[in-house]
Amino acid sequence: MANTEIxxxxxxxxxxxxxxxxxxDSPHTGLLFPDDFKPTIxxxxxxxxxxxxxxELFGACTTHGAILVEALFRRAYIDxxxxxxxxxxxMVEGDWPHPVDVTEKTxxxxxxxxxxxxxxxxxxxxxxxxxxxxTRIETYWRPYHAALAQALDETYDRFGRVYxxxxxxxxxxxxxxxxxxxxxxxxxxxxxxDGTTAGAAFSEVVVESLRASxxxxxVNDKFKGVELIKRYSDPSKRRESLQIEVNRGIYMDEAAITxxxxxxxxxxxxxxxxxxxxxxxxxx
Numbered sequence: 001m002a003n004t005e006i007x008x009x010x011x012x013x014x015x016x017x018x019x020x021x022x023x024x025d026s027p028h029t030g031l032l033f034p035d036d037f038k039p040t041i042x043x044x045x046x047x048x049x050x051x052x053x054x055x056e057l058f059g060a061c062t063t064h065g066a067i068l069v070e071a072l073f074r075r076a077y078i079d080x081x082x083x084x085x086x087x088x089x090x091m092v093e094g095d096w097p098h099p100v101d102v103t104e105k106t107x108x109x110x111x112x113x114x115x116x117x118x119x120x121x122x123x124x125x126x127x128x129x130x131x132x133x134x135t136r137i138e139t140y141w142r143p144y145h146a147a148l149a150q151a152l153d154e155t156y157d158r159f160g161r162v163y164x165x166x167x168x169x170x171x172x173x174x175x176x177x178x179x180x181x182x183x184x185x186x187x188x189x190x191x192x193x194d195g196t197t198a199g200a201a202f203s204e205v206v207v208e209s210l211r212a213s214x215x216x217x218x219v220n221d222k223f224k225g226v227e228l229i230k231r232y233s234d235p236s237k238r239r240e241s242l243q244i245e246v247n248r249g250i251y252m253d254e255a256a257i258t259x260x261x262x263x264x265x266x267x268x269x270x271x272x273x274x275x276x277x278x279x280x281x282x283x284x
Contacts, residue, residue: 005072008032009140010147013068020065021159021281023151026167027080027144027228029055030071034140036132037077040125045117049076051169052252053259058167060271064278066165067151071144076114076123078136080144081166081226086111087133094130105226108177112141119177145231152232152239161238163202163281166228172249174222186218187250191225191243197233198240202280206244209276213269215250246270 004012028051039046055070062068071080085101088111109116113133116122156162170189174180188210192198203219210217229241248254251266 004147006143006147008034008072010144011070011072012147012151013062013070015065015067016063018065019067019155019158020278021155021161021284022061022064022066022163022165022277023069023148023155024058024061024066024165024167025069025148025151025228026051026055026058027071028075028168029053030073030075032073033077034073036135037074039123041117041121041123045121046074046076046123048257049074049114049117051075051167052248052257053263054167054169054246057246057251057267057270058165058274060267061165061274064274065282066274066278067155069144069148069151071140073140076117078140079110079112079114080141081228082112083227083231084112084137084141086227087113088115091115091124091128092130092133093127096130096133112137119175148228149232156239159284161281161284162240163198163277164229164232164239164241165206165277166225166241166243168223168243168245169248170223170245172247172254180222184249185247186221187215187247189218189221189223189245189247191220191223191229191245192241193225193230194220197225197229197235198242199235202240203242205276205280206242206273209273210269213272215269 085099086103086106087100088106105111152162174183190203190206192203207217223245225243229243233239233241251263253260
């Protein structure tokens with residue numbers, strides 16, 4: 001197994017044994033806030049933002065032929081799962097000559113550069129210099145995307161197909177921003193942007209395996225997938241991508257940020273799913 005890392009930015013772990021046409025990525029488990037991150041709210045508030053332990057839950061992928069790509073920086077600093085055009089210009093001081101595309105994420109304050117925590121708490125006391133925003137893109141966003149694109153291209157060139165799994169976690173309970181206030185979310189939600197980024201057979205392996213382990217699974221419900229699966233998928237060319245959101249209630253205590261007694265069982269179910277994905281991917 002080979003590890004390739006840009007410290008503080010991105011880590012790639014290659015498979016143990018024979019490679020399979022599988023690539024996993026975890027863009028939101030990074031825990032580093034670079035030195036130029038200067039919030040006006042307590043740092044511990046900002047530090048609660050992460051897809052906690054997701055790289056552990058999906059860690060078995062490298063023993064089943066997959067490449068794993070992980071971001072090492074915090075998503076609130078710059079979000080690898082956003083387009084660089086998804087930027088709130090009200091946060092930027094100075095000229096920004098690049099294209100801007102306002103999205104739902106922009107309006108929620110969770111675009112490329114996060115504006116708020118939990119949809120309401122402003123992170124910064126003023127605007128960010130345009131040069132700082134450019135530096136974040138060039139130093140963190142672009143290397144992450146380059147590492148993922150390289151892993152996907154290498155795999156595709158070798159096999160003539162690639163199956164990409166974008167790994168995330170979500171709060172156990174819904175909130176007003178998503179229109180599901182007070183509702184408990186499914187244990188897993190699989191997103192394919194309404195079937196545009198992955199074929200039915202690929203997503204069905206994931207859904208049916210998790211259901212067979214006793215978990216509830218939603219499909220394209222609230223969390224349909226964002227930039228990473230959109231950017232790197234083309235099912236017509238056998239480049240398929242899907243997003244998996246894991247409900248934090250089935251593996252951790254969200255308040256304490258600790259693994260719960262359900263962690264081992266959930267990890268085992270995800271590992272079984274990965275095993276079935278490996279079989280599916282190798283058969284092609």
